[in-house]
Amino acid sequence: MEENGNSTRHSEERKVLRRLWQLYEEVVLPLEQKSFYDHFCAPPISMEEFEARPQVLLVGQYSTGKTSMVKWLTGTNSPHFDVRPQPSTDKFMAVVHGDEERLIHGNAATCLPQLPYQGLSRFGGSFLGSFQALVLPAKILRDITFIDTPGVLSGSKQRIGRDYEFAAISAWMADRADLVLLTFDAHKLDISDEFQEVMEVLRPYADKVRCVLNK
Incomplete structure (x- = not known):
């Protein structure tokens, strides 16, 4: 019964999203194009971005525990979660829902129509080599997507190899x-x-930024 209820809810949500997209495409998008909105603010929204699950960055x-937090929240023990005391995560990784675990590398991830990352291709091949999407069958990922990022290094190390x-x-x-989520080690606040x-x-997005003191 619960699965049927969830299926009905998702079906209704998709109908609403489709109608909102139609309004955007027919009313808002022509105004953006006519006023060259993308030149001074943001490019048009793609359908994939519009229909994407809520994302937590x-x-x-x-x-500071970013990868460990995602690992715990998804309840999975994927070998693609690299958790070590020293700097380990060196890639941007979108953790998304799917029926089977698999890793999709940057170029492929930005080409898949079901993922909202086509816009990342503008940052070039060097970045795409450091981006990947991890597909996991975790229940929480049906409603939300996590984006794990490389840890920011300190001192002279901070730009090596980037x-x-x-x-x-x-x-x-x-x-x-x-x-x-801005994560900090509570014992190392430098x-x-x-x-x-x-x-x-991130200052323009202050309304959706939260600080997390971890460890």
Whole structure:
């Protein structure tokens, strides 16, 4: 009975979303195009972004528990969750729902029509090599998507091996996220230059940013 109820609810939600998309496409989008809205604010919304599940973006310095938090919330023990005391996660990883566990690498993830990440292709091949989507059959992912990010390093280490614009990509994802979690180690509250830069680009999204003191 519960599954039938959920199925009916999701069906009704999709009908509402389709109607809202139709209104956007017929009324709002022509106004955006006529006023060159994308030149001074944001490009048009794609249908994939419009229909995407709510997204939670996790940002923070290394070893503040971002990946461990996603692992615990999904209740899975995937080998793709790399949890170590030293800096480990070196990729942006969208954790999405699917029937079977699989890893989709950057170029493929931005081409799949069922994922709302086509816009990431603008950041080039260097970034796409550091982006992936992890598909998991976790129940919570039916209603929400998590985006885990590389830990921001401190001092001279912070830009080693990073050949893409970390802050700009964080801003792109924050713009599309419904909640942004800034994670801190409660015993190490020093903030690197790069993390300050990231927090600055997140300023326009302050209404959906929450700070998490972990450990």
